[in-house]
Amino acid sequence: MKHTFYPRLDEQVRRHRLSNGLEVCVVKKPGFARKCAYFVTDFGSVHTSFTLDGKTVTTPAGVAHYLEHKMFDMPDGRDITEEFAALGANVNAFTTYDMTAYYFSCTERFQESLELLLEFVSTPYFTEESVDKERPIIAQEILMYDDSPESRLFEEMNRMLYRHHPLREPISGTVESIEEITPELLYECYRAFYRPGNMMLCVAGDVDENEVLAVAERMLPRESGAPVQVHLGPEEEMAPVENLRRFFMDVAMPGFQLGIKCPAGRTGEDFAHWELVAELACEALMGESSGLYLRLYEEGLIDSAFGWGVETITGSAMVVVGGDSYQAEQVRDAILEEAARLARTGISREEFTRMKRSFLGRRVKDLDSFESTCYRLCAYHFEGFDYLRFPEQFDSVRVEELQEFLRDYILADRCAMAIVEPRQGKEEE
Amino acid sequence: MITTTQLAPGVVLTHCPDRRFKKCALSIQLLRPMCYEEAALNALLPSVLLRGSRLHPDLRTITWRLDELYGASVHTMVRRVGNVQTVGLYLSLMEDRFALEPEGVLAPAVEFLGELLFDPLTENGVFDGAVVDSEKKNLISAIESELNDKRAYTAARMIRQMCQGDPYAVPRLGRVEDVAAITPEALYAHYRRILRESRAEITYVGAGSPERVAELLLPFAGALGGGELYAPDQYPLKPVAQPGEFSETMDVNQAKLTMGFTTEVDQRHPDYAAMQVFNDLFGAGMTSKLFVNVREKLGLCYYAGSAYYGSKGMLTVSSGIDECNYEKTRDEILRQLRLCAEGQITEGELSASKQSIVSALRSIPDSPGSVEGYYAADRILGVSLMLEDYISAVETVTAEAVARCAGTLKLHTVYFLKGEGK
Numbered sequence: 001m002k003h004t005f006y007p008r009l010d011e012q013v014r015r016h017r018l019s020n021g022l023e024v025c026v027v028k029k030p031g032f033a034r035k036c037a038y039f040v041t042d043f044g045s046v047h048t049s050f051t052l053d054g055k056t057v058t059t060p061a062g063v064a065h066y067l068e069h070k071m072f073d074m075p076d077g078r079d080i081t082e083e084f085a086a087l088g089a090n091v092n093a094f095t096t097y098d099m100t101a102y103y104f105s106c107t108e109r110f111q112e113s114l115e116l117l118l119e120f121v122s123t124p125y126f127t128e129e130s131v132d133k134e135r136p137i138i139a140q141e142i143l144m145y146d147d148s149p150e151s152r153l154f155e156e157m158n159r160m161l162y163r164h165h166p167l168r169e170p171i172s173g174t175v176e177s178i179e180e181i182t183p184e185l186l187y188e189c190y191r192a193f194y195r196p197g198n199m200m201l202c203v204a205g206d207v208d209e210n211e212v213l214a215v216a217e218r219m220l221p222r223e224s225g226a227p228v229q230v231h232l233g234p235e236e237e238m239a240p241v242e243n244l245r246r247f248f249m250d251v252a253m254p255g256f257q258l259g260i261k262c263p264a265g266r267t268g269e270d271f272a273h274w275e276l277v278a279e280l281a282c283e284a285l286m287g288e289s290s291g292l293y294l295r296l297y298e299e300g301l302i303d304s305a306f307g308w309g310v311e312t313i314t315g316s317a318m319v320v321v322g323g324d325s326y327q328a329e330q331v332r333d334a335i336l337e338e339a340a341r342l343a344r345t346g347i348s349r350e351e352f353t354r355m356k357r358s359f360l361g362r363r364v365k366d367l368d369s370f371e372s373t374c375y376r377l378c379a380y381h382f383e384g385f386d387y388l389r390f391p392e393q394f395d396s397v398r399v400e401e402l403q404e405f406l407r408d409y410i411l412a413d414r415c416a417m418a419i420v421e422p423r424q425g426k427e428e429e
Numbered sequence: 430m431i432t433t434t435q436l437a438p439g440v441v442l443t444h445c446p447d448r449r450f451k452k453c454a455l456s457i458q459l460l461r462p463m464c465y466e467e468a469a470l471n472a473l474l475p476s477v478l479l480r481g482s483r484l485h486p487d488l489r490t491i492t493w494r495l496d497e498l499y500g501a502s503v504h505t506m507v508r509r510v511g512n513v514q515t516v517g518l519y520l521s522l523m524e525d526r527f528a529l530e531p532e533g534v535l536a537p538a539v540e541f542l543g544e545l546l547f548d549p550l551t552e553n554g555v556f557d558g559a560v561v562d563s564e565k566k567n568l569i570s571a572i573e574s575e576l577n578d579k580r581a582y583t584a585a586r587m588i589r590q591m592c593q594g595d596p597y598a599v600p601r602l603g604r605v606e607d608v609a610a611i612t613p614e615a616l617y618a619h620y621r622r623i624l625r626e627s628r629a630e631i632t633y634v635g636a637g638s639p640e641r642v643a644e645l646l647l648p649f650a651g652a653l654g655g656g657e658l659y660a661p662d663q664y665p666l667k668p669v670a671q672p673g674e675f676s677e678t679m680d681v682n683q684a685k686l687t688m689g690f691t692t693e694v695d696q697r698h699p700d701y702a703a704m705q706v707f708n709d710l711f712g713a714g715m716t717s718k719l720f721v722n723v724r725e726k727l728g729l730c731y732y733a734g735s736a737y738y739g740s741k742g743m744l745t746v747s748s749g750i751d752e753c754n755y756e757k758t759r760d761e762i763l764r765q766l767r768l769c770a771e772g773q774i775t776e777g778e779l780s781a782s783k784q785s786i787v788s789a790l791r792s793i794p795d796s797p798g799s800v801e802g803y804y805a806a807d808r809i810l811g812v813s814l815m816l817e818d819y820i821s822a823v824e825t826v827t828a829e830a831v832a833r834c835a836g837t838l839k840l841h842t843v844y845f846l847k848g849e850g851k
Contacts, residue, residue, distance in 0.1 A: 008527070009451075009527070010451075010526065010527070029449070030449075031449050032449065032795050033791040033792060033794065033795055034791075034792050034795045082716070085715050085716060085781070086781070088784045088785065088788050106788065107787075107788045107791045107792055108784070108787075108788060108791075288488075288492050289489055289492035289493050289496060294488075294489050354493060354496045354497050355496065357496060357497060357498075357499050357500070357529075358495070358496035358497075358499065358500040359500065360499060360500070361498070361499025361500035361501065361523040361527075361534075362499075362500035364451050364452075364499070364523050364527050365451055365452040365500065365521070365522075365523050366451075367451045368450050368451050368452055368796060368797070
């Protein structure tokens with residue numbers, strides 16, 4: 001196994017690629033009792049169109065999430081959750097726009113739990129009956145998201161920003177789209193994306209890496225499987241489809257979600273560098289210690305629910321800003337104006353240094369969480385970057401790059417904003 | 430090894446050395462008696478302290494300082510530990526060895542914490558009126574939001590009824606009317622008084638040596654009065670309220686049935702570990718008797734679980750039910766308890782519960798926050814139960830001991846929250 005020591009983070013990592021193409025990564029945590037393992041596939045809700053063995057398949061929205069639910073089914077009615085509980089481990093899973101993760105944590109009997117994890121994720125078992133049985137359960141979950149103003153806002157924003165990109169569809173799909181999901185379709189997606197070459201196993205804890213390798217070699221298929229080609233639709237223009245949309249729900253206060261579309265397509269080192277520049281630039285622009293944040297907060301245009309992020313989902317990149325406000329358009333305009341002003345006048349070196357220290361410290365502290373470390377190692381691996389090299393990334397960022405980012409990307413004609421308003425107010429009008 | 434050092438009379442540092450983490454934790458808590466007169470003042474104070482010091486007079490300058498300290502964070506602490514309400518601040522920091530400069534983070538961060546605690550922003554000799562008002566609003570909305578979570582609300586409501594006359598009846602964050610009545614003058618006077626009069630518990634988890642941490646904290650020892658006076662006694666609940674059932678109606682779709690039991694087995698009792706195992710097996714664990722029988726087999730409820738309050742010798746059972754299942758659910762819960770007391774406990778149930786508790790206990794040393802939580806509470810309760818001893822006590826619990834614990838539980842209060850009807 002390849003040993004890597006990260007002196008600036010005091011982390012030891014062992015990596016190896018099995019002959020079947022699976023990337024195995026063990027973060028050594030000597031002296032810790034807890035252990036956790038993430039088994040992740042580079043397959044999320046946006047992977048709805050692909051070519052495998054010369055055949056192109058287009059799936060209904062929500063298939064990755066549906067597959068995640070059905071992965072827990074085993075032949076002869078075994079209950080996977082109960083088997084983990086009997087070993088003293090907790091198992092869970094989640095699906096995002098661009099990956100599906102299965103994971104557990106435990107203190108005792110790690111090897112048995114790891115075997116169980118790899119066993120159930122490599123045992124697809126879907127029947128007409130079990131797939132039908134799941135439909136109302138997932139439909140309920142979708143209806144629950146539909147009741148949440150935050151997820152409705154995010155989904156509306158995506159549909160305004162993107163013309164073709166499958167981000168237009170919610171992660172779990174819609175009540176209508178899941179009607180079309182069949183066992184055959186799940187098997188097809190499984191074959192395309194759950195092959196070892198498309199996956200990563202990441203473990204954190206005081207474990208023997210050779211044991212992890214041995215279990216992986218024993219439990220998983222020998223063959224890598226044919227590579228899959230993913231289609232994300234035609235290249236996106238930078239202009240959103242629509243700039244502003246309002247809808248009404250039973251909410252106490254109006255809320256908004258603003259998306260600013262950025263060019264995508266970077267990988268590896270470039271990807272990580274661009275993302276860091278974007279995050280630092282946004283922190284300077286509207287972070288909690290920025291002048292803009294303080295002013296908007298004091299003027300009552302935003303409250304403590306205000307937040308922002310940089311989203312880089314396969315084939316897309318955007319800055320997202322959300323919160324509660326009676327004056328969402330004013331908030332957007334203030335952000336655009338301040339970005340232009342900072343791009344002109346610059347960000348002081350002192351402020352830049354302070355922000356970098358804060359970011360660096362928070363990322364270092366986060367490494368105490370095994371879950372978030374495993375998650376990040378997997379997510380960045382699929383983008384072709386070793387997450388633990390972030391201190392070197394910080395060294396390479398220059399303050400001018402932040403200004404350039406604000407100048408080139410935070411632009412009015414790249415914005416799409418969804419606003420939710422209380423239903424009550426509409427009736428009064 | 431975990432050590433305790435008296436920095437001044439009534440000011441104690443508990444030092445938990447650990448070099449495995451990226452971050453360290455430092456908490457400082459003043460111990461107050463949990464009582465109606467003080468609860469709201471104590472709950473409000475730390476939030477006001479975090480709004481500004483003389484040198485860093487607003488949120489922005491405080492955030493700047495925390496940014497400079499490698500994204501350090503400071504949170505308010507208002508905890509209930511048995512009969513005590515604690516007031517304090519919790520500091521979470523990146524470890525010194527990752528800092529770019531030799532002086533590190535710990536020393537300047539401890540100094541900053543001292544500034545927030547002992548040198549607050551004042552106006553005419555008291556706290557700033559606007560700051561106090563805005564934090565009062567936040568606190569009131571935190572108290573009122575309890576009502577939105579009906580599950581938490583019914584548990585708290587039942588405890589208030591059962592614990593009448595005991596400090597445990599006092600709500601952790603005080604009452605809305607008491608918060609509303611606080612003036613900047615009253616809060617400032619309270620602040621000065623509790624600094625002078627309270628026992629202080631400081632807990633550190635990290636790589637710094639005990640000597641170095643104690644030295645950095647010396648200015649704290651000087652600023653604190655270190656009174657032993659107000660370190661309240663810890664004692665189990667001796668109910669004064671009459672046992673019985675009571676109910677309330679509210680606009681809810683799902684009715685809630687909550688039951689309160691007393692037991693002589695509290696945190697200082699030799700059967701404490703056995704009671705923890707009983708609680709897991711009976712109602713708190715993933716495959717508990719209440720979950721398997723009341724929920725899964727009989728389908729009487731949406732959820733049913735138990736909670737054990739070791740500091741007070743209390744156990745509660747909460748469930749969400751259809752109104753018409755009130756008697757059936759109550760009787761089934763009591764029947765399951767009786768079966769436990771009669772010793773109907775399988776080897777599988779016993780070992781699953783022990784395994785789940787041991788696993789949770791073994792995970793405690795794996796995060797600075799949970800180490801702090803465990804040992805700070807241990808000091809405040811005066812229990813002195815080292816984690817390793819606790820784990821071996823759980824490992825040796827027998828089915829007989831679990832049955833014995835079940836037999837000590839006496840039903841005291843039943844609270845039923847039902848819908849307003851159609």
